[in-house]
Amino acid sequence: MDNKLLEILACPVCKSPLVYDKQAQELICNADRLAFPVRDDIPVMLEDEARALSSEEVDKLK
Template sequence: MDKKLFEILACPLCKGALYYAREQQELVCRQDGLAFPIRDDIPVMLESEARTLTTEERLQKK
């Protein structure tokens, strides 16, 4: 994923910071507990497409 694009993206719900989970190809918002998929290098920033993080994932430090 393009680093410049990542720098300007924010969570569409809370406008908070996201972190890039490279192995899962997701942008993660711990505040909302959602992981937005990246498909073909395009972030899908729709709540309906996001998966809910597990409690363990929400507590992990990255």
């Protein structure tokens, strides 16, 4: 994931900054507890495509 792209991307739901999880290939919004997939190096920034993070996943990211 390009760092410049990551700097300008924001959560489509709440506009918070996103954190890139390289291993899971997801962009994480800590505020909404959502993970947006990255497919073929393209972020899928659709709320319907995001998955909810479990409490354990959120704690692990802190």
